[in-house]
Amino acid sequence: MIIIRLDRILADRKVKLSELANEIDITIANLSNLKTGKVKAIRFSTLDAICKALDCQPADIIEYVEDEHN
Template identity: 65%
Template sequence: MAIIINIDVMLAKRKMSVTELSERVGITMANMSILKNGKAKAIRVTTLDAICKALDCQPGDILEYQEDEAE
């Protein structure tokens, strides 16, 4: 997929655990892990908003576009 999710980078910068982020955002650890590992097919804008608030960042700090080499 061409969209890279950098939640792990922001977690490291903020010295926050995945568990703490999932609690602050209000989603399960399983769903947070799916997002963090880039396995998600979609993300709600409200979830992205909550992640940005919890990590004190912009959506562009979390989402990155990288062109697929196969295309």
């Protein structure tokens, strides 16, 4: 299972969702959906923009956890 940790990195960096959305030119709604894990995919260009804006690595945002049900 893939877990999105965007909320944690935003809190660590003291960056508001709206600030990040404006900086990377994405809607707050789309970024919120990503933050809450309601998306099925993320473009590499979006991931790249997030990592540049937050000075982080993709692994800081996306985490793989083995699904206990399988």
